Amino acid sequence: MELTLSNPSIPLNVLTTVVLGQLQSKVQLVNGPTTSLKVDDSTKLTGDVNVTRYLIRSNNLLNEQQSVNQREASLVDALLLKDASIAADLVKQRQHSFLVSDNASLVDYLAWSVLSGTLQEQEYVAAVQATQVIQDTIALQQKAISDAANAANATPAVSIPGCDPTTNPLDIFRIRIATQLSSVTNIDPATIYRAIDIPRQLDHGDFALALPRLRVKGNPAQLAKEWAAAFVPVDDYILEATPIGPFLNYRINTRLLIKHTLELASARVEAFGANASGAGKKAIVEFSSPNIAKPFHAGHLRSTIIGSFIRNVYAANGWDVIAMNYLGDWGKQYGLLAIGYSRHGCEQKLLEDPIKHLYDVYVQINRDAEDEPTIHDEARAYFKKMEDGDESALALWRRFRDLSIVKYQEVYGRLNIEFDVYSGESQVGKGMEEAMAMLESTGLLQESQGAKVIDLEKYKLGVSVVQKSDGTTLYITRDIGAAKERYERYKFDKMIYVVAAQQDLHLKQLFKTLELMGFDWADRVEHVNFGMVQGMSTRKGTVVFLEDILDEAQEVMHDQMRKNEAKYAEIPEPLRVADEIGISGVKIQDNAARRVKNYAFDRNRMFSFEGDTGPYIQYAHARLCSIERKSGLKVNLDADTNLLTEEGALNIMRTVAQYPDLVKSLMNAYEPCNVVTYALNLSHDISAVFDTLWVRGTEPAVADARLLMYWCARVTLGNAMRLLGLRPLERM
């Protein structure tokens, strides 16, 4: 249904209603002041957790009228003042997650609002309708969850590490293969489970077991024959086992595959694909890490995109993840910058766009320094003051840093990226001195012309300088101290540095040093590197600022959208949509090939709506949403999935069923291109049937089954897109 709210003074309770509805993708917001509401952590909320959280939060709001945290306090004030426009602004600014009550008390509350004159009757009707949608959604979700639980109960009661039929539809089959074969051979079911593959070609069966991987004595081809002969179907899940050479190929009941996949996807929705294998473990993913006063270059952009992907992958595998930005905000260049600022700085420009202005100042002072080399000595002296903790020197630097972070946050928000921690080279504290003392006492440190160095020649890693002759620290010194502090603070099980391959040597030196220092967590650090982007510049040439690239992408997409006027008119917030498509183009191009590959920045390819591009994937998603809208039907979980008989439907469902496997496999190599390939395959599977498998105008039972399939495909495609950091669009 569509809910049009055009009155700018809509009370917040309606707003809340709409927001939850929107979150459940059931309510489309068309006009009015609330159209740009977003729920900040919607991707993390799923299933019953989702509902429960809202109930808890709503009780806080509606009954006790107090907020859970300080940030929401002003929002609650606005609510109490019944000033919806202030509240709406707050929501917009802070992208609040929202609060809503259970249906009954919400309806009461709405009625009360009408009585007390804060809600127009017309709005009341709309709001009550929306509460119905919420209730339906909650009911749908609860039913899906219990259906899935029932199905899971019917599976064999063995526990195999990593095998979870309650989240992974393929495991429903693999667990049966493993237990059946184990009963015949006495081989541990876990060993069998790990050896089960999905053949590339379907005529090799739905699953294949390569016998040599079991490492048992005897001739594999002979054993395959014997074991196949001993195969007796226990239930109707696994239909057949055929020996082919050293392989045992299994054919499964695809009806059940379709049924269970739909069950799991509709029960888990945004959590479909995720698993709990990393429960209780903590990872730090350090990424982006630009340098203040220097351009945010393509390398930082790649680190940002790949890093947030890795963050999402860890979270989807059940880890507790800390997204950390380690700013380059320390070193002699900040002395240089301070001197530059005293000559060329402009307060107003600094406030308007700190990143651009500081960069300009930095360029100018470097130019000055070409003629006046003494500037460099001044800079060194200034930095020395900073390192010695001179407050006057630090105050200016701190302003640069703080203002830059605010600006970065804005751009990251646009890119759908959030950091839990803004650390930086400047933030490394006592850890560095302690590390130096450790290096000294373990005899790793050597003097060299007044400087202190670690000799890593033995490991073919050169010599790394950790202290200059004037006593100041270096990039690597700060990294050693930072790693030590991070471990002490977070006790991470894994720490990943997402940094360009140009810094391979630096990170090898860092890791080797940590190892030589004897830290028992030294094997928990990992460098995830990537190749270069060639030729990334703006149309005007010269230095690229990330924002310019994004603005340009947005403009190209907006022009493209305007070509179809009728469609354009239906899109709420076309500029935001254009921005999102543009960003998708940038991200997908960045993730299209393996990380280590260099690639050439190609704006024509990046923004194309055809081929392997971001806009194409967004388009596939929007098209699925339009099928749902146009069907005029509600998703029916009781749909008879046996009616999905066509080859095309089976192909879609096979691909959907593989999504949880994909999520798990990403932990091995962190390759976003695998998800891009997956999203494209799923998009192709779907577009192959668009013209034949109609929903609208089809016999009701079939329409229901197809709608359920499209909906699950859309949810899964959306999940893959979210993993890549895209915001799936509903219209474009």
Ligand SMILES: NC(=[NH2+])NCCC[C@H](N)C(=O)O
């Ligand atoms: N821990 C680290 N060294 N992380 C990488 C930092 C990247 C650095 N700021 C650069 O732009 O080159």
